[in-house]
Amino acid sequence: MSIYVYAIVDTDHPLRLDGLKGVGDPGGALRAVEAGDLRAVVSDAPPELRAKRRDLAAHQSVLERLLEDGAVLPMRFGLIGADDEQVVSVLEANATSYAERLGEVDGRVEYNLKVSRDEDDLLREIVDGSEDVRRLNEFTRANPTAQDQKMALGELLSKEVRTREEQEARDVVERLSDAADGHAVSDPVESAFLNVSFLVKRERADAFSRAVTEEANRRGDAYAFRLRGPLPPYSFV
Structure with missing residues (x-):
């Protein structure tokens, strides 16, 4: 059998x-x-x-x-x-x-962290911070039939979103890495721009959870942090 x-x-x-x-x-x-x-x-x-x-x-x-x-x-x-x-x-x-x-x-366990951000909040930041996006956005609002410019705006927004999310993902991992013994980044899922697992000593589990809470509070209400654990160390086998 x-x-x-x-x-x-x-x-x-x-x-x-x-x-x-x-x-x-x-x-x-x-x-x-x-x-x-x-x-x-x-x-x-x-x-x-x-x-x-x-x-x-x-x-x-x-x-x-x-x-x-x-x-x-x-x-x-x-x-x-x-x-x-x-x-x-x-x-x-x-x-x-x-x-x-x-x-x-x-002596270690796994914690999985998924982080997402409100889409409208991110788009507002991109529009405010990019002259090219702002210019194309204003032009397409005034000219709703300008398909080429609409496509260009969509491509530019997509690129900006990807770039900013990748940078934010690196920033979150870096800020939490000192509280863990290792990490493994997986593909984003469920609208989360970050899907990462951390290997944490059992005696530091509370400290790690506090570090995640502090990072979530620092980033504000536009972000959602979802922490699961302790888990068997699937990501480190």
Whole structure:
């Protein structure tokens, strides 16, 4: 039977998995597959696996429980091996890199931050700060049939928005980096110009959250900061 893999931990990591079930209906029994100093937390994979809420929640619950007791290399939802032997083979082949990764995330958790800005506020700033945008904007308002100028204005606005958002994203990351041990920037999503994950020491979690709040307050009501965590360190595996 194929094997569903949740995470990799070292062999000293407690497996307090009582009361938890794995993915599937009914949920599979959780167990460990060991190789050397590593163990993979697994269950039997269901015949058909889809990203249903129940299975996503089961996957996340296993990771959160493991994270409470130490370093975890979390696997993304849906990772399946052919059998225990294949899992052992992968653990053995990657033992050094897995051990290094476990050392890097030990005592640390991930926080994901998404930052968005009110579009009207940004556009007002661009119009006020760019003579070319202001000139084209005034011309197209006075000449609503001037299609070429409208296209030029749209292209110029798009370029200005991209440039300013990229700069603001760099500024936010730089201002928060001192409160974290590392960061990983992902593609923007959900209208957020910044989608970044930070690796934070557990004992500095409160300080990091305060730093995010201070940055949000500094930027004002036109910005929305959405912080999630603590999370398993998905972005640093």
